[in-house]
Amino acid sequence: MNLKKFPDSEKPRERLIKYGAENLSNTDLISILIGTGTKNCNVKELSSIILSKINSIESLDELTIAELTSIKGLGKAKALTIMAAIELGKRVLSKSINERLLINNAKTINEYFSSIISYSKQEELLVILIDNKKRLISYKKMYKGTSNASYASPKEIFNYAIREGADALVIMHNHPSGIVTPSNADKMLTNSIIETGKVIGIPLLDHIITNGKEYYSFFDNEVTNEV
Secondary structure, three states: OOHHHOOHHHOHHHHHHHHOHHHOOHHHHHHHHHOOOOOOOOHHHHHHHHHHOOOOHHHHHHOOHHHHHOOOOOOHHHHHHHHHHHHHHHHHHHHHHHHHOEOOOHHHHHHHHHHHHOOOOOOEEEEEEEOOOOEEEEEEEEEEOOOOOOOOOHHHHHHHHHHOOOOEEEEEEEOOOOOOOOOHHHHHHHHHHHHHHHHHOOOEEEEEEEOOOOEEEHHHHOOOOOO
């Protein structure tokens, strides 16, 4: 059914005006971004197809331009619009977090940052940089590994920390299996970053493993040198 034939109460733009963006479905929001559908697929149907490619809305930013444009009816311009909207959302969220967040315990870190990586089917490493008052400076996803391992270079982590003028850092990675118990490789990585941090003068405050809800804190469990 052509979207023009829908009643105003079902048209995404009209719904946004009437109800506000926060009350729209993910399908409606994407429909507004991409604007139009195709001859055989209206914009809401096309938006539903996009959402069917991911496990959750948090995973939308994992779709590449190639993956988006492989969807029939979704050209490069629409794909780039989606990617630009995601990046703007990240920047707004980052500014909001920066203004109020103190990085002073593992629970807070998991609450604010786990959604960035926990939905990935691969292990990903997030580096969180902190000033001398334990306030957030910035954060960045630096590595994507396999379903059971992420690969991280202390050199690149500390290059990032030095560029941003960090006084300390926290690293966080996900376990797609859902089991947050650290592996020997996790312990080795933690020890390596601790030792490098001592030399450079930027200490590692914690290494957190998350599955989105549960988390494991190396600091809380005092696990560093046991490998």
